[in-house]
Amino acid sequence: MTPPDDRTHPQYFATHWGTWEAVTENGRLTGVRPWAGDPHPAMIGPGIVEAVHHPSRIRRPAVRRSFLEKGAAAERGSRGAEPFVELPWDEALDLAAAEIDRVRRSHGNEAIFGGSYGWASAGRFHHAQSQVHRFLNCAGGYTASIDTYSYAAVSALTPHIIGHFRKLMLDQATSWDSIAAETELFVMFGGLPLKNAQVNSGGVGRHTARAALRAAHARGCRFVSIGPIRADTMPEIGADWIALRPGTDTALMLALAHVLVREDLHDRGFLARCTTGFERFLPYLMGETDGQPKTPAWAAAITGIPAEAIAALARRMAAQRTMIGLAWSVQRADHGEQPAWMAIVLAAMLGQIGLPGGGVGIGYGSENGIGNPVRPFRFPALPQGQNPVEAAIPVARIADALLDPGGTYDFNGAQRRYPDLRLLYWAGGNPFHHHQDINRLVRALQRPETIIVNEIWWTPMARHADIVFPTTSPVEREDIAMTHWEPLIVAMRQAIPPEGEARDDYAVFAGLAGRLGLEAAFTEGRSAEDWLRHLWDQARQRAAEAGFALPGLAELRAGGPVSLPGPERPAVLLEAFRADPEAHPLETPSGRIEIFSERIAGFGYDDCPGHPVWLEPCEWLGGAEAARFPLHLVSNQPATRLHGQLDPGSVSRASKIAGREPITMHPADAAARGLAAGDVVRVWNARGACLAGLRISDEVMPGVVQLATGAWHDPERRGEPGALCKHGNPNVLTRDKGSSRLGQGPSAHTALVEVARLDGPPPPVTAFDPPELLPRR
Numbered sequence: 001m002t003p004p005d006d007r008t009h010p011q012y013f014a015t016h017w018g019t020w021e022a023v024t025e026n027g028r029l030t031g032v033r034p035w036a037g038d039p040h041p042a043m044i045g046p047g048i049v050e051a052v053h054h055p056s057r058i059r060r061p062a063v064r065r066s067f068l069e070k071g072a073a074a075e076r077g078s079r080g081a082e083p084f085v086e087l088p089w090d091e092a093l094d095l096a097a098a099e100i101d102r103v104r105r106s107h108g109n110e111a112i113f114g115g116s117y118g119w120a121s122a123g124r125f126h127h128a129q130s131q132v133h134r135f136l137n138c139a140g141g142y143t144a145s146i147d148t149y150s151y152a153a154v155s156a157l158t159p160h161i162i163g164h165f166r167k168l169m170l171d172q173a174t175s176w177d178s179i180a181a182e183t184e185l186f187v188m189f190g191g192l193p194l195k196n197a198q199v200n201s202g203g204v205g206r207h208t209a210r211a212a213l214r215a216a217h218a219r220g221c222r223f224v225s226i227g228p229i230r231a232d233t234m235p236e237i238g239a240d241w242i243a244l245r246p247g248t249d250t251a252l253m254l255a256l257a258h259v260l261v262r263e264d265l266h267d268r269g270f271l272a273r274c275t276t277g278f279e280r281f282l283p284y285l286m287g288e289t290d291g292q293p294k295t296p297a298w299a300a301a302i303t304g305i306p307a308e309a310i311a312a313l314a315r316r317m318a319a320q321r322t323m324i325g326l327a328w329s330v331q332r333a334d335h336g337e338q339p340a341w342m343a344i345v346l347a348a349m350l351g352q353i354g355l356p357g358g359g360v361g362i363g364y365g366s367e368n369g370i371g372n373p374v375r376p377f378r379f380p381a382l383p384q385g386q387n388p389v390e391a392a393i394p395v396a397r398i399a400d401a402l403l404d405p406g407g408t409y410d411f412n413g414a415q416r417r418y419p420d421l422r423l424l425y426w427a428g429g430n431p432f433h434h435h436q437d438i439n440r441l442v443r444a445l446q447r448p449e450t451i452i453v454n455e456i457w458w459t460p461m462a463r464h465a466d467i468v469f470p471t472t473s474p475v476e477r478e479d480i481a482m483t484h485w486e487p488l489i490v491a492m493r494q495a496i497p498p499e500g501e502a503r504d505d506y507a508v509f510a511g512l513a514g515r516l517g518l519e520a521a522f523t524e525g526r527s528a529e530d531w532l533r534h535l536w537d538q539a540r541q542r543a544a545e546a547g548f549a550l551p552g553l554a555e556l557r558a559g560g561p562v563s564l565p566g567p568e569r570p571a572v573l574l575e576a577f578r579a580d581p582e583a584h585p586l587e588t589p590s591g592r593i594e595i596f597s598e599r600i601a602g603f604g605y606d607d608c609p610g611h612p613v614w615l616e617p618c619e620w621l622g623g624a625e626a627a628r629f630p631l632h633l634v635s636n637q638p639a640t641r642l643h644g645q646l647d648p649g650s651v652s653r654a655s656k657i658a659g660r661e662p663i664t665m666h667p668a669d670a671a672a673r674g675l676a677a678g679d680v681v682r683v684w685n686a687r688g689a690c691l692a693g694l695r696i697s698d699e700v701m702p703g704v705v706q707l708a709t710g711a712w713h714d715p716e717r718r719g720e721p722g723a724l725c726k727h728g729n730p731n732v733l734t735r736d737k738g739s740s741r742l743g744q745g746p747s748a749h750t751a752l753v754e755v756a757r758l759d760g761p762p763p764p765v766t767a768f769d770p771p772e773l774l775p776r777r
């Protein structure tokens, strides 16, 4: 497949970190240029140039050696450690189709896990999850996964207390222009890191957060950034940094609420009109139910923030138009539902929900989207069909499911049972990036009979597969991207031929479908190009219904990105509800904001009771575990890549220290351990250990270390649970525990570690070396 030659125009492509023009020479990608319409292109971008042709690309279908010899009877404990045998496409497809057929016939479709979480391509058609789901639905269905690693705790919570998380809290969030025009005080729990606003699932039109923050600042808005890391907020807006012990936001918010009540600064009118249950929360707040008033002095001991500073902040918040922002990170933690619920309660007490520039927002800066205009019509997508299998697991419970088939667990009011998973099909995600406690994951991945992975690169997940299909990268195929927020339409052009023998995910699944007699159902007789035309026709029709015209596909491909119109006036979250709560009730049981939730109380969960409470995290600096592991690990999102994607590329590799992921530590903590900048250090706790390169800076508070996610897992002995990761993947250290029985979200940000210098020469990093590849005998 060579690129089409209708290209006398710039060749654009879209990624989750922006829109780019491909520069090519002799069939190779040699550079990228950001789309000229983007005011603040992402630093991640150029990393793709080296990555696309990197030795870590998968170039041919490959099968784990003993799996080729013995099939599902092969030893499973050596997954991840064995060489692979490269096979011709037909043979590999035959093998995978036979495995899928065997498992569904002998164990039923429930035994196939197709949840396949992850951030695959930004294109509408070559979207690996849609492809794998459609294929498995044609084949009789699969066990699915529920929600995301990003915000599972809060999105389980909000329907009970305020409304649908994405539909209400994200799509209808108060817009940046409202904030720029009206907000006087922006209090940001978890900061507002522009490194994260580089990214948006499904692509980015313009990167807007920096300009919005600058405009608000220039108008006189003031910022308070609360969290363990000063660098979470860009310096030019001069935010006051309040260093807070990780995991203690709820205690701080409760104390702010306590001050509001004590000083009669809460908005009784708003609470009476627009909320329910304040009277059931108040006795807890004031200490009548548990003997502990949630005073600033009480919170000071938990959070490490002086009591006077807490009281002063509460008064400032009550005196001005205040926006409360909560980064998603804060809820990706043990009891992560609590800070999210309490942020909403605090905003309700201030009474500014529904006013321009005031209220609460969850995820400003966590992605570029939130606060930007939303797409003006429903975008077309590859139809996934119906899944006849009812079984589904909360996305972050995958290791639990594999280790405990048939086991019961609680989730959002229901008692459920884990299915007995025999075959995993992963396309477009990397559990060795996203899952917590990788050593436990390695044990869990020794359980299923068969693992099939479609991947572009030899990621650790691909190395743990039995059958691997090499897929094309976004610059090796034609697609269309349509960004959900800040809406932009981009014809993604194929700029270079596929690397090696890589095929599109669509071709892989069409090949499997053909072998299972499902080709007509899967393809509907369409080629990839036919599907693009079909999807584009739908887009044009829906646009026309919404009142505007889109060009034909050929014109779109020749003409470059197309911006879609935004709304005429700034969006204000819950504006109509505030004006008339009777006429515009919320989708909660009471129709109002629920400060106390009868429904949640009725679940009877001690880890998520009927109103927000402070619950000690299972690990935190104030807990007993801190005596052994005195440093809190913040494993936040990386500035130089998207998750594990492009880690082999130039931008990510330039950020490494001695080839390892940088870990940032406060000077006092480094001095106490006799460490110097540039040292290779060992980071460990009871769950695992990794190496990292030391960076020393007072931008992290004492007692906290920051090690971004995304370094490819590089164990000293592959396939062995507990092996030292030589490269710095923090998920060998994080805990694999649901946020609570309500949300069962991941709790990556709850983890303690210790750090010491590595004695002796550090072992070489081998993360990006492909596995041993054998020819077919």
Ligand SMILES: Nc1nc2c(c(=O)[nH]1)N[C@H]1C(S)=C(S)[C@@H](COP(=O)(O)OP(=O)(O)OC[C@H]3O[C@@H](n4cnc5c(=O)[nH]c(N)nc54)[C@H](O)[C@@H]3O)O[C@H]1N2
Residues within 6 Å of the ligand: 117, 118, 119, 120, 121, 126, 127, 128, 149, 150, 151, 332, 427, 428, 429, 430, 431, 433, 434, 435, 436, 454, 455, 456, 457, 459, 471, 472, 473, 474, 505, 635, 636, 637, 642, 643, 644, 645, 709, 730, 731, 734, 748, 749
């Ligand atoms: N410790 C810790 N862990 C975390 C987090 C944290 O804060 N701390 N955050 C969590 C969050 S919020 C998230 S969203 C997850 C992200 O976790 P993932 O989304 O699983 O991480 P990615 O590295 O983006 O994995 C996507 C994979 O899809 C592949 N891919 C891309 N395009 C295609 C394609 O077209 N076809 C195929 N077949 N493959 C493709 C890429 O090569 C890549 O390996 O991580 C979670 N993990």
Ligand SMILES: Nc1nc2c(c(=O)[nH]1)N[C@H]1C(S)=C(S)[C@@H](COP(=O)(O)OP(=O)(O)OC[C@H]3O[C@@H](n4cnc5c(=O)[nH]c(N)nc54)[C@H](O)[C@@H]3O)O[C@H]1N2
Residues within 6 Å of the ligand: 044, 149, 150, 151, 189, 190, 191, 193, 195, 196, 197, 198, 199, 226, 227, 228, 229, 232, 244, 245, 246, 247, 248, 249, 327, 328, 329, 330, 332, 333, 365, 366, 367, 634, 635, 636, 637, 638, 639, 640, 641, 642, 643, 749
């Ligand atoms: N460059 C880049 N951008 C990304 C991504 C990426 O991989 N690379 N991933 C994207 C994805 S999938 C998602 S879900 C979003 C995630 O967006 P977030 O969840 O908001 O991002 P994080 O980087 O995990 O955390 C943001 C900051 O929260 C702070 N923090 C951690 N724990 C606590 C705490 O207990 N209390 C307080 N107050 N603050 C705390 C940390 O200092 C951290 O830097 O980012 C997106 N943006």
Ligand SMILES: [Mo]
Residues within 6 Å of the ligand: 149, 150, 151
């Ligand atoms: Mo995420």
